[in-house]
Amino acid sequence: MAGLLRLPHGLRLPHPRHEQFRQLLLITHEHSDHCIGLAALLRQNPALKVFANRETARRIQGSLKVKPDWQLFETGTTFELGRLQVTSIPIPHDAADPVGYAIDCPAEDGRSARRVTWLTDLGHATDVVRHHCALADILVLEANYDDEMLDLSKRPLHLKQRIRGNHGHLSNHAARDLLLGLREWQTSELFLGHLSKECNRTVLVDEVMNAVRQHKGDLRVTVVDPLEDDPVSTW
Numbered sequence: 001m002a003g004l005l006r007l008p009h010g011l012r013l014p015h016p017r018h019e020q021f022r023q024l025l026l027i028t029h030e031h032s033d034h035c036i037g038l039a040a041l042l043r044q045n046p047a048l049k050v051f052a053n054r055e056t057a058r059r060i061q062g063s064l065k066v067k068p069d070w071q072l073f074e075t076g077t078t079f080e081l082g083r084l085q086v087t088s089i090p091i092p093h094d095a096a097d098p099v100g101y102a103i104d105c106p107a108e109d110g111r112s113a114r115r116v117t118w119l120t121d122l123g124h125a126t127d128v129v130r131h132h133c134a135l136a137d138i139l140v141l142e143a144n145y146d147d148e149m150l151d152l153s154k155r156p157l158h159l160k161q162r163i164r165g166n167h168g169h170l171s172n173h174a175a176r177d178l179l180l181g182l183r184e185w186q187t188s189e190l191f192l193g194h195l196s197k198e199c200n201r202t203v204l205v206d207e208v209m210n211a212v213r214q215h216k217g218d219l220r221v222t223v224v225d226p227l228e229d230d231p232v233s234t235w
Ligand SMILES: [Zn+2]
Pocket: 029, 031, 093, 095, 121
């Protein structure tokens, strides 16, 4: 479902079939592509626990007929979800109080502890964003648009400016530069996501990311295709 925190293929949190994982949602911000399916999910499961900060919850509640079981947190704090620790990360985006998430998964079944970090919808890389990118074992990062495709698109000028702005989205080149600018980083798996259907293509992201592959040989890179039917690729 669009934009709610979904794990792309290959990401496995501990006990993924555990009931808990069908009982809760982490919301990043109130833009419609990130909460459009919430009403339907609540109809299926009215007891769904919905995690968001206060301002994001307030904005989303305004368009809902029912009141979800909001689990409010302060941006920048860490809370526990069973054996997981979840840290919300402030990001620069034109929403009320947008966040990314870092999820710490404990060591289990002979596998060492891992941190999964989700950072989409950000206009530029802040120090906090860079810090969290460097600490991620598995990183989901936005590569939203190709500059030329955005230029050539029929989108109105104000929208193009919004997307390119400091509180818009990361271009393919901006995502690459963010990663190449990290001094030390421990990421072993990188997922590039939130590609614009109209202004990006996986092959273009792939091409731009060759520099990152050369820079960090042990990195596995996956570009998540927004045109695929698989729901985990629907952003
Ligand atoms: Zn957004």
